Amino acid sequence: MDKLRLLYLIPIILLATILLATDFSNNDEANTTSAETAERTGDFDKMMLALTHPRCLNCHPSDHKPKQGMDQHPHYFGIARGEADHGFIATKCNTCHQDENDDFSGVPGAPHWGLAPSTMNWEGLSKTEIATSMMDRTRNGGKSPNEILKHLTEDALVLWAWDPGIDVDGNTRETPPISKEEYIAAVKGWFAGGAVIPQE
Numbered sequence: 599m600d601k602l603r604l605l606y607l608i609p610i611i612l613l614a615t616i617l618l619a620t621d622f623s624n625n626d627e628a629n630t631t632s633a634e635t636a637e638r639t640g641d642f643d644k645m646m647l648a649l650t651h652p653r654c655l656n657c658h659p660s661d662h663k664p665k666q667g668m669d670q671h672p673h674y675f676g677i678a679r680g681e682a683d684h685g686f687i688a689t690k691c692n693t694c695h696q697d698e699n700d701d702f703s704g705v706p707g708a709p710h711w712g713l714a715p716s717t718m719n720w721e722g723l724s725k726t727e728i729a730t731s732m733m734d735r736t737r738n739g740g741k742s743p744n745e746i747l748k749h750l751t752e753d754a755l756v757l758w759a760w761d762p763g764i765d766v767d768g769n770t771r772e773t774p775p776i777s778k779e780e781y782i783a784a785v786k787g788w789f790a791g792g793a794v795i796p797q798e
Contacts, residue, residue, distance in 0.1 A: 639796050644784035645750075646725040648774040649732075653759035657713050658720035664713055665721075667765075668772055679713050699763030706771070708758035715739060729795045747789045751782045 648654060656665040662679040663672045677689055695711035714720075717737040720728045731737050732746060741749065750756060760778040762771035774781065788794075 641784040641787035641791065642725070642729070642794075642796055644776055644780060645788055646728070647776050648759060648781045649720070649728060650725060651759070651774040653762060653772070653774055654756075655721055657755075658718055659713065660719040660721040662713075662716065670721075679716065699761070701764050704764055704766035704768070706758070706763050708755045710755055724798060726795055726798050729793075733793060733795070743789065743793055747785065750785045 652665070652668050652670050656667075656670060659665055664677055664679075665671065666673050675689065677691075680689065691711045691713075694705050696705075696707040697709050698707045699705070700707060715737075717739075718731060720731065723731065733743065735741065738746060757778060760773050760781075762773060764770055776784070
């Protein structure tokens, strides 16, 4: 009788063992997926600390008028987008903004100073909307993900945000709330993870 019971119990024990192992495996997979998702979201949020900062948003206006300062007031002298995103004939951006900061006058500068294209107006958008716009070839000038990655991490005008010089009063301009190194690492991490845009 005991042998007969044992014969019935062995398949049940084996089945239970397989089910438990499968369950643990699924949990490990779920935990790994959750960890990867958290990491991607962390990189995205860090990246957005810079891209939603006035140092970046001031050149991505929704009304074709560049902004200035942390309060994002309209550019002095009635400056507007103009031709090819670089102002009008008498008020070209490079009339005042040279390839580097002018600490004597307080005028900021970096190579190819100008507004982002009008299709990349980020002012007033959420982080998700900004990322969607940034990765959309119909709005980003036809750039591939690799070209966007290079723009975000190597373009001197983008990286100027961490070397903004002094203002007209001699005060050092505020930089984004994370270091340039953290920002670049976050951007690269986000792209390495597939540039997944989190839901709102």
